[in-house]
Amino acid sequence: MALDEVVVSATGLPTPAKEIASSVTVVTAQEIEQQQRRTLPQALASVPGLNIVQIGGPGGQTSVFMRGTNSNHVKVLIDGIEVNDPSTPNRSFDFGQMLTGDIERIEVLRGPQSGLYGANALGGVISITTKRGEGPPKVTGSVEAGSYGTFNQTLSVSGGADRFDYAFGIAHFKADSTPVTPPNLVPPGRRINPNSYDNWSYSARLGFKLTDTISLNWVGRYSDGYLLSTGDSGFPSLPNAYRSAQDYKQAFTRGEILWDPLDGRFVNRLSVSYTNQDRSNRAPNAIGILGLPTNNLGERTKFDWRGDLKLTQGQTLVMGLQYENERLETASLTASNGNTGAFVELQSNWSDRFFTAANIRYDDDESFGGHTTYRFAPVYIVPGSETKLKASYGTGFKAPTLSERFSDSRPAFNFYGNPDLKPEESRGWDAGFEQPLLNGRVNFGATYFHNDIDNLILTNAARTSYTNIGRAKTSGVESFAALELTPQFKVRADYTFTLAKDETAHQELLRRPRHKASVTATWMPIDKLTLSATLIYLGERMDGNRDFSISRLRAPGAAIVNLAADYKLSDKLTLFGRVDNLFDKRYENPVGYLVPGLSAFGGLRFAL
Template identity: 75%
Template sequence: MNVFFPAAGCGRLLFSASFLALACSAPALAQSEAGPVSLDEIVVSATGTPTPAREIASSVTVITAKDIEQQQRRTLPQVLATVPGMNIVQIGGPGGQTSVFMRGTNSNHVKVLIDGIEANDPSTPNRSFDFGSMLTDDIERVEVLRGPQSGLYGANAMGGVISITTKRGEGPPKATARVEAGSNGTFNQSAGFGGGDDRFNYAFNVAHFRSDSTDVTPPNIVPPGRRINPNAFDNYSYSGRIGVALNDTLTLNWVGRYQDGQLRYTGDTGFPSRPAPYRSLQNYAQAFTRGEVVWDPFGGRFVNTFGVSYTNQDRATRTANGTTGILGLPTENLGERTKIDWRGNLEIVKGHNLLMGLQYERERLDTASLVASNGNKAAYLEYQGNIQDRYFLAANIRHDNDDSYGGHTTYRIAPAVIVPGTETKLKASYGTAFKAPTLSELFIDYRPGFNFYGNPNLSPEESRGWDIGFEQPLLEKRVLFGATWFQNDIDNLIVQNTARTSYANIGKAQTKGVEAFAALEVSPQFRIRADYTFTLAKDEVAHQELLRRPRHKASATAIWTPTDKLTVSATLLYVGSWVDGNRDFSVARMNAKGAALVNLAAEYKATDKVTVFGRIDNLFDKRWENPVGFLVPGFGAFGGIKVAIGG
């Protein structure tokens, strides 16, 4: 592992020393609310119902609003960067297109849910979710569930599921506001208002993120004399949720989210290409909403949820002269999804539950060259059992019936046992999953201008995956460590046919590796966690490693709370080398260098209502390309103030 200390960074080191001096000058250690490493944290995504982490066999990482606030992560890619089993690839800093590769699977093999609403984008050719534009101000928790999950979640959950939950109003009315400024022309603001009790809750949030001078183009690939333009990102996000208990058995819930913005970035010209002398503009607007009726006629024994959700995602890309796309191809895309669902959670007897559900979903794609839609119906059933608080099992099965490819059945089984005496948790899982062909892959047609067209006879991509591992608590749960071995075998991958005129199910891949972690509470005021992931992802047809899957990834985070007013955090992220193409893929395969990045953050509660904060990103100004041809943002210093009223 290499940590970089450039000689030119002396000023930054002095700044950092001053930053840390704030922590060292704090009063004597005070008692903190931090407790021992907990195995009883609640997890929802693994089984679809709130379950203590101790009882879960699946590999899940939970990131809370407190974690996000302590480390001052302002965008979703920053939140996910240190999660084990995942590689984050962002093209050009804040707002840039961001892909997540989970356990070596493709970026479109991850299902993303926001408050239970599927967020994967039908307007994109591969139906992947672009994480780059999502802000974190209203996020309550993020759960990252790894491994094949189609038995509960259906299509696109081959690598796993990322479930995002926004904040729910609680307690007396409370208003918050935050302002932050810093490097790269960054200026961020957010405001929130919420409250609630057993009968009525509400929460609303508005956030604005702007950075107008992020350098992302490597100077060595720019023609001599050509100007290098920075990226500029401007985003507005609005969200709200309301819950009303009409009586003891009937509750109404609503959640909504809208965000729009623009990204100015340097495109390419020619082939082999060079960065253009002007910036392109991408505008986007995204809307997500869901309404629910929760009927609980038997005091929690059989809870029924009836829901309707709708998403609308609109993107348009234009170059400086007003044209759209590359070579004149249209890039103004609108994707819509409507879903109607019922979910029933039945307690058979204490410790034994059935989760069942029905879904109907319809997707629609509208572009300049294609208007298409597709429907899907599904039913699923899951059993969850707890025997003597030592033996745990979750098993599910699901059948999807699609207008395009017909029926598909998937399942998953995940047992765990807590060994008496040592309290070691032994866990394993096996599951199947699939990814449905996208509307573009099925129906796109660029003829006669280009001899490329969709294939309506495509079948789903399919996978089988398993993992096995352990978790061991020690010293009254103040130490927790564990490891998990995983493997996925993927068939029928959708790739271009040999004639490069359409798509075909001719790809195969295998991904395997190890995820390991250790968490230590040194004292009530000081906690450390380290994660390591080894991943080997291979194309089984070409017998080559898959692109953008580093073999080695490691991270370490330390949180220090010397007083009840001051919190300091430090994070180290190491990503090893991997195989990538160059910026325009005129060189299809090349070795991409890894790097180590260090981030620092601190916040101080000046009063019960006022908090001042600051952070440093990329402390040693590592100019690292991820992906090749695009620099991660360099050294950045940021600071601001947060105010709370009421509550």
């Protein structure tokens, strides 16, 4: 991350990156386009501190483990809308369902962040911002085809003037023959079916400036993903001969009134957001006919007010009030829960070399009562060397999910929810430095992090319910080096070491590799041509086998190389192509599911 970038997620205010102590990685629309990343998991794959686990290629359930914490310890926001899914057992967000066509930037904020963002932010926050319309009306789009029956299209219309801006987008992603089942798991004579995934996504963003002091903003998006994948059955379980069907519909919307009565000195935002995530699963019978669907519906409604008050030069107070209600509905259960929160943050610019951000938040949960969290993050720029010294300390919590508290799987599995569960809690700190050289053309740095997590919700010893018995400790180092040899040639390398341990069982946590590294190079040999190459290395890690009949085994590491090229045929037409997994590395992540092998894609992008 360059020191002159602007970061929003760390404090809620647009702030130069050099003034931010928290560890943040920014992924821009330009980088997504250059590397031709079509899905959110692809866009996040090289981010330090993250391990991306996708079950079975495009459309498969995708989890993100941040700094060794659990996959449900990451809070995900899209245009300020919390999209963690109340219908899943652990309230995690399925990253595999989101396409990247309308994404303007992604900010990955690491470390406990509940002092600003409330529950579910023990490991950190991923904040996604979509594109806003500006300038004269324009139409952009793309068509792409390639391996595994891939056929993708995008189309967007956008524009804006002083009083009104708009952006509408449609994206279609299709990959109908991705091989993901390891052949050695399938009995002789049984067919091996590829995965098939089809996703249609629609997005809209509108802005109205009614007066010089009052503006209205609205965002909405809807996606419908349909996946055919191979499930397991039997004892011991084996991959089925026929595919299961999963239909995942997501609807997210947020409306906002912005009132600025004092010419930027006191900006108020009043908003309401709503999410609806409907998952449907159908399993095949012995002759391949799909059965009746089982449905899980998760809803969240949220009201919030935020005020940004400039106290003096260099001192800004951010205040907020929020109320949210989440709801779960299945064939056998309907449950809901509400939470009221209030927070205050002071962002201070004490000099041109010393900056701090401090926040505190109180949440009053309808079921669990009050919970206080906080965060403090100072930065100092050393005169002469311009070394950035940074540190932060914060706390986080996550309330038990509605499923963990109330869902019963009886009598078939003799498993019951536990309404007496307590929230999970974390304490975390980090400290590091960033060093620019040669007028910013060289940057390098490292950050040490440490997290303690208590009251982890795990299955009890009798395997009949959940209980708060877990404790975990994660620590490690994130380091980077970025080099700009010329304005046309740039290289960045990241390395993360993570040690994540279950302090109760005294074992390494699953699916947390100790070593992860990435190298990305971008080169423009001529004005019309852009080339990029990315290497991602994932080290050995503990995992279970496909059906977890073997609960712990050592999964081997692997290195993947991806290449991409853009060539401007004209000002309005661009030819592009890419090769993923250049050396056809066949490995499993998670164990039991193959990562797609060597594949090639190409297409055209236009702007009118």
